[in-house]
Amino acid sequence: GAGVSQTPSNKVTEKGKYVELRCDPISGHTALYWYRQSLGQGPEFLIYFQGTGAADDSGLPNDRFFAVRPEGSVSTLKIQRTERGDSAVYLCASSRDHRRGGEQYFGPGTRLTVT
Amino acid sequence: GESVGLHLPTLSVQEGDNSIINCAYSNSASDYFIWYKQESGKGPQFIIDIRSNMDKRQGQRVTVLLNKTVKHLSLQIAATQPGDSAVYFCAENSGTYKYIFGTGTRLKVLA
Numbered sequence: 001g002a003g004v005s006q007t008p009s010n011k012v013t014e015k016g017k018y019v020e021l022r023c024d025p026i027s028g029h030t031a032l033y034w035y036r037q038s039l040g041q042g043p044e045f046l047i048y049f050q051g052t053g054a055a056d057d058s059g060l061p062n063d064r065f066f067a068v069r070p071e072g073s074v075s076t077l078k079i080q081r082t083e084r085g086d087s088a089v090y091l092c093a094s095s096r097d098h099r100r101g102g103e104q105y106f107g108p109g110t111r112l113t114v115t
Numbered sequence: 116g117e118s119v120g121l122h123l124p125t126l127s128v129q130e131g132d133n134s135i136i137n138c139a140y141s142n143s144a145s146d147y148f149i150w151y152k153q154e155s156g157k158g159p160q161f162i163i164d165i166r167s168n169m170d171k172r173q174g175q176r177v178t179v180l181l182n183k184t185v186k187h188l189s190l191q192i193a194a195t196q197p198g199d200s201a202v203y204f205c206a207e208n209s210g211t212y213k214y215i216f217g218t219g220t221r222l223k224v225l226a
Contacts, residue, residue: 004158031212040123042204042216043159056212091158104214106151106158 002026004107006092012113013082021077021110025094032075033104034067035091043091049075082114123202125221134192136220138205143186145207149214150179150190153202162190162203192222200224 005024013019025032030051035043045059052072060066064082069075079086089111093104128134140148146167151159165172165179165188172179178191188205202221206214 033212033214040218042206042219043214044216045213048212050212059213093158103161103164106160108156108158 004092004094004105006090006107006110008110009108010111010113012115014115015082015084017082017114019079019082019112021079021090021112023075023077023092023094023107025073025075025092026105027073029094029096029105030072031095031097031104032069033093033095034075034077035093037089037091037109039088046077046090079112082112084114087112087114123219123221125223127223127225128195129225130197131194134190134195134199134222136190136192136203136222138188138190138217138220140186140188140205140207140215140217142207142209142215143183144209145215146210147208148179148181148188149206149208150177150188151204151206151216152199153204153219155201159204195222195224197224197226 007022032049034046036046037043047054047067048056049069052069064080067077089109091106091109093106095104149164150162152162153159163174163177163179165181170181176193180189200223202219204219205217208214
């Protein structure tokens with residue numbers, strides 16, 4: 001079956017602009033995660049959804065970042081007033097259920113470049 | 116896609132040799148650990164996991180060792196193949212949904 005997909009694969013935007021990054025999880029996976037990966041670093045946790053609700057958004061760096069998952073499937077990460085420091089690869093992962101330790105399947109990521 | 120980890124520690128091994136990748140974790144309360152493999156332009160791929168009630172777990176060609184006393188985790192890959200070339204990350208979890216990833220090690224397999 002299809003894995004986690006993310007669109008766009010690459011996004012270049014100007015400083016101050018608004019961007020939306022989309023994640024399509026594996027069908028039937030109730031848990032969804034967003035991570036940010038900077039060059040030379042491991043993925044950094046941003047937010048976790050169980051179903052439609054954000055169970056843990058403690059990793060969002062500030063209020064310019066927001067994520068939704070209105071129907072418990074597709075999720076959108078939204079970044080307002082982008083800054084050059086937001087440039088990174090944004091990864092999405094999903095897992096079958098909410099149990100801690102459930103195997104996460106990652107998408108290929110969206111590479112965001114803020115100029 | 117993005118090239119991950121241009122400045123990562125690098126381990127170079129000859130094809131057919133065994134590889135050992137090490138990871139020091141930070142939280143003594145962490146009780147679940149995962150090793151991931153990340154190829155250029157792709158997301159991390161699950162390799163093997165281990166819970167803190169174990170000190171060793173084996174998969175196909177891979178073994179994870181956990182030493183809780185010194186908070187150290189290692190991934191051993193037997194008979195390393197060119198397809199094993201990638202960046203490897205360990206991740207720890209301490210009972211929340213948040214996984215903390217290490218900085219990774221780049222494995223280069225020499226023909």
